[in-house]
Amino acid sequence: MSATHKILPRLTALTLGTCLMGSALAAEAVTLRLATDSGTQGSPAGDALETWARLIEENSDGEIDVNVYYQNELGGQQELFDLLVSGDVHLMLNWPMTSYDRRIGVIYTPYMTLSWEEAMEAYSPGGWVNELLGDIYADIGLKFFGPWPEGFNGVASRGSYALTTEEAGDLAVRTMTVFPAPQTMQALGYQTAAIDWGEVYTALQTGVVDGEAGNVIYWPYEYFRDILDYYVHTKHFFMTGILTMNMETFESLSEEHQRVVTAAAEEVMNQQFVAAREQDEYYIAKAQEDGMEYFELSDEQLREFARLAREQVWPLMGEEIGEEIMDVIRANATPL
Template sequence: MAQIKKQFRSLVTAMAAATALLAGAAQAETLKLATDSGTKGSPAGDALKRWGELIEEKSNGDLDVKVFYQNELGGQQEVFDLLVAGDIDIMLNWPMTSYDKRIGVIYTPYMTLSWDEAIKAYSPGGWVNNMLGGIYEDIGLKFFGPWPEGFNGVATRGKYALDIGQADGLKVRTMTVFPAPQTMQALGYQTAAIDWGEVYTALQTGVVDGEAGNVIYWDYEYFRDSLDYYVRTKHFFMTGILTMNLESFDGLDEAQQKAVSDAAIEVMNEQFKAAREQDEFYVQKAKESGMEYFEPSDEQIGVFARAAREKVWPLMDAEVGAEIMETIRGNASAL
C-alpha cells in the first residue's frame, strides 16, 4: 500500500508540473518578428531566426516569437508600415524614410570610407549610432542598433563605370528612399527608384541596366545570371536596423524588455564580427560565377565622394536638418 501511495504522489507531482508548464506556455506572449529583405537561409534570414531564438531563450519561454521572412507580409514599405502601426512587433529592416526623412541620414553618401571608420561610427557609442536612437523614438520605434553588411556598389550588365563619365548612359535601380537616386545621379548614372521586390523583373525587362543599392551578396544571390560586373563604389555603408515598435516594447515587463534588448545586442555584435568576412566570401563567390569585380582606387573613390558630397549633402540640409548635417560634416572621413 505504501508503494502505491508513493507512486500516486509521484504521478500527482508529475501532473502538477506538466500543468504548470502548460499554463506557462499558454501565458507566453507572442511577438511577431519580420524582415523586409532576406529569405530563410540568407545572412539576414539567419540573423532574424537567431534573434527570435535568443529572445525565447533569454525570456525563459515567457516570449514566443513568430518569424516572417522577406515578402511573407508584403514589400519593404508595407512591412515597415506594419511595424510603425504595431501589427509587427520587432523588425530587422533597411531604413525607410516615409515617416521621418531624418532616417535618411543613414544613407548620407560617403560618410565613411573604410571598414575601421565605419565600425567605429556605427557601433554603440559611435557618432552615427548616437544620431539614430532619437530619430527612431520620434516615430514610435525602439532603436536597438545596426546590423552592418558593408560598403555597397553598382552591378551592371553590358558595360561598367569606373568614373563619372563612363556612367553616362547606364540606368540603374536605386532604393526608393532619399538620397539614393540623387547620389547615383551625382555619380553620373540615370536612375529608377524601384522597390526591392520588383528589381528582378526590372532587370529582365530592360527597365534598368543594373542595380546600385546593395553589397555584392544581394546581386550575386539574386541576379548573377543577369549582371556581368560589380564596381565597389562605396557610396553607402549598408546596414540593416534592429528595432521594435515602442508600444510593444513598453508593454513588456522589465525582464522581457531586457531579454529582447540583450538578444538584439548579441545579434548586432555577432554581425559586426562577421560582416567583413561575409562580404569577402561573396566577392569570391561572385567571381567564381563569372561576374567581374572591380575595386576602385582611393583616388577614384575620392572623385566619387567629392561629387556626391558637393551635390547631395546640400540637399540633405533641408531634408534631415542642418544640425544633423553639421555633425556629419564634423565627423565624416577626410578626403
C-alpha cells in the same frame, strides 16, 4: 457531482497556489511577430532573424513565442515598415525607410566614411552615427536596438560598367526608393529608377534598368547573377540593416521580457559586427569565381566620387534632415 467537483476539495492550499501561479505565468505568455523586408530563409538576414527568435524564446524560458516572416511574406519594404510603425509587426530587421521621418536618411548620407575601420567605429554602440539614429527612431515610436552592418555597396550591371561619371551616363540603375539614393547615383553620373526590392529582378530582366545600385555584392550575386556581369565597388553608402521594435509593444512587455529581447538583439548585432567584413569579402571572392567581373576603385577614384556626391547631395541632405544633423556629419565624416 462532476469529476471536477470531486477533485477540487482535495486540493491543498499549496497546490491551489501553485496552480494559480502557473495561470498567471501563462497569462503573461507573449507572441511576437519578427520580420525582415530583405532576405529569404537561409540568407544572412534570414539567419539573423532565426538567431534573434531562438535567443528570445530560449532566454524567456518559452514565455515569449516568436513567429518569423521572411522577405515578401508580409509585403514589400514600405508595407512592412508601415506594419512595424502601427504595431502589427513587433520586431524587425529592415533597411530603413524615410517615409515617417526624413531624418532616418542620415544612414544614407553618401560617403560619410571611406573605410571599414571608420564605418565600424561610427556605427558601433556609442559611435556618432549610432547615437544619431537612436534619437530619431524614438521620435517615430520605434525602439532602436542597433545596426546590423553589411558593408559598402556598389553598382552591379550587365553589358557594360562605369568607372567614371562619363561612362555612367550610358547606364540606368535601380536605386532604393528612399532619399537620397537616386540623387546620389545621379551625382555619380547614372540614370536612375527608384524600384522596390521585390521588383528588381523583373526590372532587370525586362530591361527597365541596366543594373542595381543599392547593395553589397551579396545581393546582386545571390539574386541576379544569371543577369548581371559586373560589380563596381563605388562604396557610396555603408549598408546596414537596423534591429528595431515597435515602442508600444516593447513597453507593454514585463521588464524581464524587455531585457531578454534587448539582450538577444545586442547579441545578433555583435555577431554581425564581427562577421560582416569577412562575409562581404567572401562574397566578393565567390562572385568572381562564378564569373562576375569585380572592380575596386583606386583611392583617387573613390575620393573623386565622394567629392561629387558631397558637393551635390549633402546640401540637399541639409534641407531634408536638418543642418544640425549635417553639422554632426560634417564634423565626423572622413576628410577628403
